[in-house]
Amino acid sequence: MTDGASFRKLTFPPTDAYRHMLPSPDPESLAAAVELAVAIRSARLGRATHAAAVKYLSPRPLPAFLSNHLVNMYSKLDLPTAAATLLSVDPDPSVVTWTALISGSAQNGRPLSALAHFAAMLRASVRPNDFTFPSAFKAAAAARQPLVGRQIHASSFKSGLIDDVFVACGALDMYFKTGLTFDARTLFDEMPQRNIVAWNAVMTNAVLDGRPDEAIKAFIKLRLHGGIPNTISLCAFLNACAGASYSSLGSQLHAFMIQSGFDLDVSVGNGLIDFYGKCHWVHEARAVFDEMHMKNDVSWCSMVVVYAQNGAEEEAFRVYLDARKEGIRPTDFNVSSVLTTCAGLSGLDLGRSLHAAAIRSCINGNIFVGSALVDMYGKCGSIRDAERAFEEMPERNLISWNALIGGYTQLGDAHMALTVFDEMIGCGEVAPSYVTLVNVITACSRGGLTKEGLDLFETMKERFGIEPRLEHYACVVDLLGRAGMEERAYEFIKTMPVRPSISVWGALLGACRLHGKTALGRIAAQKLFEIDPQDSGNHVLLSNMFASAGRWVEATEVRKEMKDVGIKKGPGCSWITWKNVVHVFQAKDTTHEMNDKIQAMLAKLRRQMQAAGYMPDTRYALYDLEEEEKETEVLQHSEKLALAFGLVCIPPGIPIRITKNLRVCGDCHCAIKFISGIVGREIIVRDNNRFHYFRDYQCSCRDYW
DNA sequence: GTAGGGTTAG
Known part of the structure; x- marks a missing residue:
């Protein structure tokens, strides 16, 4: 509510007015009460006022102006059936009545109803006026119907109303939003008078269409024409700077905003x-x-998102x-953005409590x-909950389907991922x-379905019209590499039409490590070091590859090289949540208050594992020791350490969930398989790449990660 | 009595 349009007739605070409002039989007072209901959004x-009006005035019919007020009220408060019914009993609805119905539908996200009402109005031979056209354009824009929009434009042109700035701005915005950018520009150039709304339409749509530079140019041109920006222009400008990462330009504007007092506006503050x-x-x-x-x-939601998108998930929470x-109140925006931080933290308990909050606030049906929720449960390794959340959604879109498929992908369940994919296409x-x-x-x-994966890649353009991107090429290299076709993967890289990225060479190096192809692995590593000489992960991978092949000299060389060039391996850590407390462990960590019990548990596990045939894989030891x-x-x-803590604290029957910030180590992977069988528990480890579900001496990744 | 351009999310 920036311009107070809805309050323009009220000289006192509306809530007070409501409190002192007494039912009064004259139509003028009744109309004022109806208008108040719209202002404070009180159905x-x-x-109640509608009922009072009928009672007071019966058996006389409602006067036309009061009836218009009522249609407007029902329509604005998103009670479309009541609004349409009231209009239908009017023997001769005026253009005002129709416009009230149309604008309410357009404002409440019912563009198709708005267009249907507009068509019905024309059929009833009622001519649209300068108030009707803007709403009709808004509806055509929201419904993404360029042809309908163009027809409305033609009609407004014929009636001469296109010369009205409101009408012209509606048409302008409609052409931008329906993708007819050329028509929009022509219209803008030919506008007899351009107000700030027209300039704002140009700027906001440029940002929406991913052309931030154009928005900035328009802003400068507006200033050169002596135009005064308002809060909306400033928000658009900030969005443009954010989209193009023009940090200094945006902060300069911030200084201007402080000078001019615009920074006091909530929306501008939120934009900042x-x-x-x-x-960043x-x-x-x-x-x-x-x-x-x-x-x-x-404002609060934006702040949450700032932290969430800059790697500070705990701060976000x-x-x-x-x-x-x-x-x-937890709004749909708030909850959906915080859920992503839970997904990032692997915070299943936090995610569940947010789910509960969403249900209490009746926003669990919101598509975002x-x-x-599907994304969070999937990323937290609770695929059954992800499935249930997906089933419970009243409607689904591309993002919902992608989240569910992504959940199966993280698990390595290729069959389910493909089944859901087929279902998605089929629907x-x-x-x-x-x-x-x-x-x-x-x-x-990940599931070893090499042929199916290659098939999808080769037919994706033809079947779905999707041009393969770098990510897809990396997938194929991974696909071939895992299946033991490293040479073919290398040939594939050579024929790629785009320059191979880190993930492409990384996939090849990973495959070479897995299958002991040291010569090719060295080539891949060389390329990786060229692109990012400081990355520790690739050096470690290369060193591990040599170590797995028993080539100790080279393995040590790589480690030494890392040391010489000053590359440090980031500290690896694992964490586990118990009773709302996150317990973080580093290697050889003895600082935990329960260290004695943890060490006792490890000693016991070691004996049991060795009795079951486990051999420690000391290649993963970092030091040159006996x-x-x-x-x-x-x-x-x-x-x-995290697992031992979990076994000490978490009662049997509850799965143990551990998160690690690096790739899970080979020896730990093997040990946890044994432990899952020995203690008869489900252990779920999420590393920086995927999930490992350990159960009954086995892992869901089939030792393939 | 009826109108246009906007901030946050998956």
């Missing part, structure tokens, strides 16, 4: 938070947030909790919330995107 007051967040200037975003005089739910403390409601294909081809690769010392060292890896 209760609206209905978002802008700084997208430029987290401190600046927080400073704007802290200094805001007025915060609304969007804290802001969400602070918002709750401040009395901010639903998709975020005919959504077309797959390039993300969908990355997911299914990756699933094929064999027995190496055995002790690998036993102290962070994932084993």
Whole structure:
């Protein structure tokens, strides 16, 4: 509510007005009460006033102007049936009545109803006026119907109303939103008068269409024409800067906003938070947030997103909790953005509590919330919950399907990923995107369905009209490499039409490690070092490849090289959540308060594992030690410590969930398989790449990761 | 009495 349009007749606070409103039989007072109901969005007051009007005025019919007020009220409050019924009993509805019905539908996200009402109005030989056309254009724009939009434009042209700025701005925005950019530009150039709304339409749509530079140019041109930007222009400009990562330009504008006092506007403040967040200037975003005089739910949500998208998930969650403390209701926006941080943290318990909050706030049917739930459960390794969340969604879109397929991909369940993919195609409601294909081809690769994966890659353009991107090429290299066709994968890379990326060579190196192809592995590693000389992961992979092949000299060389060039392996850590507390472990960590019990558990497990035939794989020991010392060292890896803690604390029957920030180590992988069988428990390890489900001496990845 | 351009998410 920036311009107070809906309040223009009220000189006192509307809630007070409601309190002192007394039923009064004259039509003027009744109309005022109806208008008030719209302003405070109270369907209760609206209905009560309608009933009072009928009672007071019966047996006389409602006067036309009061009837218009009522249609408008029902339509604006999104009670379309009541609005349409009232109009239908009117023997001669005027253009005002029709426009009230049309605008309400357009504003409440019912563009197709709005267009249907517009058509019905024309059939009833009622001519649209300068108020009708803007709503009709808005509906055509929202419904993405360029042809309908063009017809409305023609009609407004014939009636001469296109010269009205409101009408022209509606047409302008409609042409942009329906993709008829050329028509939009022509219209803009030919407009007899351009107001700020027209300029804003140019700018906001340029940003929406991913042309931020054009929005910035338009802003400069507006200033050169002596135009005064308003809050909407400034939000558009900030969005453009965020989209193009023009951090200094945006912060210059911030200075201008402070001078002109625009930064006091909530929307502009929110735009600034978002802008700084997208430029990764987290401190600046927080400073704007802290200094805001007025915060609304969007401000809080934007701040959550800033943290979530800049790798500070815990901080994001804290802001969400602070918002709750401040009395901010968990909105669909809020919940869906915080759910992504749970997915990132692997925070299943937090995610479940958000799910419960979503149900309590009746937003669990929202498509964003639903998709975020599917995504969160999938990423937290709870595929049954992901399936259930998907089933419960009242409607689904591309993102929902991608989230479910992604869940199966993370698990390595290629058959289910393909089944759901087929279902998605079969339902005919959504077309797959390039993300969908990355997911299914990756699933094929992880599940060993080499032929199916290659088939998908080769036919994706023809079947789905999707041009293969770099990600898809990397998938194919992975697919071939895992299946033992490293040479073919290398040939494939040579014929790629795009320059191979880190993930392409990384996939080849991974495959070479898996199958002991050291010569080719060295080539891949060389390419990787050229692209990113400082990456520790690739050096470790190369060293492990030599170690697995028993080529100790080369393995040591790579390690030494890393040391010489000053590459440090980031500290590996594993964490486990128990009773809402996150317990983090590093290798050889003895600082935990339950260290004694953890060590006792490890000693016991070691005896039991060795009795069952486990041999410690000391190649994963980092130091040059005696064999027995190496055995002790690998036993102290962070994932084993976290697991021992879980076995000490978490009662039998509850699956143990561990998250690791690096790839799970080979010896730990083998040990956890044994432990899952010995203690008879489900153990789920999420590493930086995928899930491992350990059960009964086996892992879901089939030792293929 | 009826109108146009906007901030946050999967």
